[in-house]
Amino acid sequence: MSDTHTSYKATVQPSVLKGNIFAPASKSSMQRACAAALVRKGESNITNPGISNDDKAALGVIEALGAKWKIEDEILKVNSEGVNAAGNEINCGESGLGIRMFAPLVALNKHEITINGEGSLLTRPMDFFDEVLPALSVSVNSNGGKLPLKIKGPLQPSNITIDGSLSSQFLTGLLMAYAAADASDVSIKVIDLKSKPYVDLTLKVMQDFGLKLPENRNYEEFYFPAIPVNQNATVIDYTVEGDWSGGAFLLVAGAVNGDIVVKGLDVASTQADKAVLQALIDCGCKISIQDAQIEISSAPLKAFHFNATDCPDLFPPLVALASYCEGTTVIEGVHRLTHKESNRALTLQDEFGKMGVEIELQDNLMLIKGGKGVKGTKVHSRYDHRIAMACAVAALKAEGDTEIEEAQAVGKSYPNFFEHIQQLGAKVEKA
């Protein structure tokens, strides 16, 4: 497998896309599957495993927490006896979901374990754990609310109330850990939960792996009943879903300058970023949504309104789309962008500004003044995979070439992104 961390610049020339492409595996689905396969005792066979840096980090974590895994005939086979860390260090790479989902699982161990990460993860907030884990009998020592975290359990589920407004990922981790600890007659109450569909995905994966499932009381309370569950009965077969988050860039590429078919995206998925379909319909591109594939091609595009509060990862592809839509597009949910791999409201404003697209930020609203032409120039990924992909898609119909520095950032979620658009006819050079 090629190294997805080595720095490179990608130069994208204006290109018309044509043909068929499969969306990549969803890292949200894959990372959850890894966690669920670790939690249950027995064998899990995971088809369509992801290969992104975040996915690889998740495999490293479950191994450090006691699971054994191998890839055979393209199927990821995980064997676990439940969470049981041999060592005292865990590294979550650059994955926000990784640290927030695995930290409560790490806390199931009795001995002290240090959790660390890399790149932008080192500056993202983790103070949630300082506040919440002590209420579950876990001692925590963070670096002023940042990584590294030193955690010593074992975590004991109890009735707690948490704040869900910063990220849903903390809840995802607690739900997995409560299931692993066989939580009984206890609930997690959540105030102001954001990114709700991501919690639906967590519950779906827990169900698919036969873990103990809480009752979802209107996203305000998750109640684990006092009924025991046999989490270990059979071999589990799970298929990692196609990725609506990465797929959104392909779909937008089709809408901006193409006539393509994107396969492997399930319209019945609980993934938050499936909502990209609404924006595509509203902007007036040609789109035909079928069970197994989406056909999409360009047409005169018009500005649209979209609320991305619960699907914040759609901001970057939608900004690329809005750049080509006549009029001012308004996207709500800017507050959700501050603590991603970059502060995405500002990085989108800066990098698209270089391409001649004016973006105005009005508190929670982003206004993109589209339809005035996009100019190819030198931009920077800001070490954020979604900024790199947004610039690349915007480059497809720009005037002149676009040079994207530190384009290897795409490896976090979609290492084959540039190869995929090349297969569709995009002229891309990596150097």
Ligand SMILES: O=C(O)C1=C[C@@H](OP(=O)(O)O)[C@@H](O)[C@H](O)C1
């Ligand atoms: O659970 C997940 O897989 C994710 C949840 C979202 O984060 P928030 O819940 O912090 O919005 C999303 O932005 C992130 O890329 C992946």
Ligand SMILES: C=C(OP(=O)(O)O)C(=O)O
């Ligand atoms: C924010 C993202 O991921 P995470 O929070 O898991 O690092 C993302 O993929 O855009």
